Amino acid sequence: MADPLTREPATTVTVTTRVNGAEQTHTVEARLLLSDFLRHELGLTGTHVGCEHGVCGACTVLLDGVPVRSCLLLAAQVEGHEVTTVEALAPGPENLHPLQQAFWDSHALQCGFCTPGILLTLVAFLKENPRPSEDEVRFALSGNLCRCTGYQHIVDAVLLAAQRAATQAGGEVAPR
């Protein structure tokens, strides 16, 4: 146990950020990770924490629309920025995001632990590249580990979502 006399005291910072469209102001320890801020301070437990060192991709969220590892960012760093988590993709089970629907239809998840991170990674990917090839999808997925599926159904789901978006008046799979 650390000597209480010589350890650093906790320093707090007040962070104001927009999470899933709602402004949030919280006073937190300066060392608090964004992933822990989302899960413990805001109760948004859809963001999963796997490796806690940026390798597995389970904690991926969107920061101003760009996928980031929330375990590699401090809550203090998102001051004034906009964070999107998996909770924002669909209003409810009856009304899934097109990519979630494609995952459902393609059996693209088993235990589901990696799914939120993969969804956010690929939502951003499809926005940039609405008509990807299978290789491009596999490359986009390379930063997210899945230990159940073997990835094939995930790749299928992404291609299905892209195809559905293309047939629907040439639209794209955009984040809501």
Place this chain on the structure above:
Amino acid sequence: MSALLAASAPSDLTRPGALEALRRRFDDRESEVLAFLPEEGRWERLAAEVSALADAAASRPSARAPLLGLPLGIKDIFRVDGFPTSAGSSLPPEVLAGPQSVAVTRLREAGALVAGKTVTTEFAYFAPGPTRNPVAPGRTPGGSSSGSAAAVGAGLVPAAIGSQTIGSICRPAAFCGVVGFKPTYERVPRDGVIPLSPSLDHVGWLTADVDLALRLAAVLCDGWRSPVAVPARPVLGVPEGPYLERASEGGLVAFAVACTRLKAAGFEVRSTPAMEDFAAIDTRHRLLVAADAWQVHREWFARFGDRYHTETRGLLERGRAADPVAVAKARAGRGELRDDLEARMDAAGIDLWLSPAAQGPPPQGLGATGDPVMNLPWTHAGMPAVSLPAGRDADGLPHGVQLVARTGCDEELLAWAGSLAEALHQ
């Protein structure tokens, strides 16, 4: 004399007539001492709380609360449900609001009653409030727990909660002729206390006598051990060297008298060299206070900087400019000081360090709260310290001595403090 006066504060408001007696003491003394923050409807609130407490106690007579009906002063850096917290500052109270402090919750659950909030210097630093010394009204009561010490010294309440970051309990205790106890660092949680320096802030209390300090310790401290077996008379060590030389001439005379009394009562007092580098310890402590205070206050200071008193502002400016490497060294130095002091206790065969609780008697005037330097190293080392009244000098001014035990030996310290306090009164 002051201890007798203080002892006359009612200690259980659920007894018949006790609340009226408390009110009379306030009527007699508070307008002169100004120990408490004003509160509208104080007596109606207390009457309702006393009656609720008495009903609860009557319905469960077997489970008597350990502090049943004890009226307390609470330093205004502690959050107390039902009271605003201003920490002696001009910041809007809503900025400082939050859940009740753990210490106050423990006290209330033990049956204690909050008589009111007591005056603190601004953010428990040095900018003084209006409180006067109850023994010598033209002089400072000390600080930063000014109101808590004065409230007990004036016999308004038998006990009050304070805090010590440099010398904010032991020094005002000496100045007001009461007992002050600062437990081991983090023996009492600081949650719900507006911090000055989280590394150095200690929750502690001022009481009319040692017995009451002990009763509060059993409620407030984590894992209090009771009873403890101690030798009848501890061996006392006087830390000779540059530290002791910081006491004033009058302070050293009073200290010599106290040592003589203790020896006459059969205590062994050994001169033991210590803290040869006291100037460096002093510098490191003050640097750490400043650096911590800046971390605590920088957001408030950015918004309300113009509302801070000059002295506090100076502290924060020093903290802002502090060199992080020097701060890290200062932090590490704390453990080294504690280890060195305890090793010297072992080598010299002493149980407690004995030193003056303040440089001398309370200084004249209310514009400053006196120098905490005699308390500083013990706070720095996080060791438990008790300040005991050591009588009055030829001018009738109060003095105190300070006894310090090894880290975590709070129980032994208070077990010994009773007989030491008695010996000091001979």
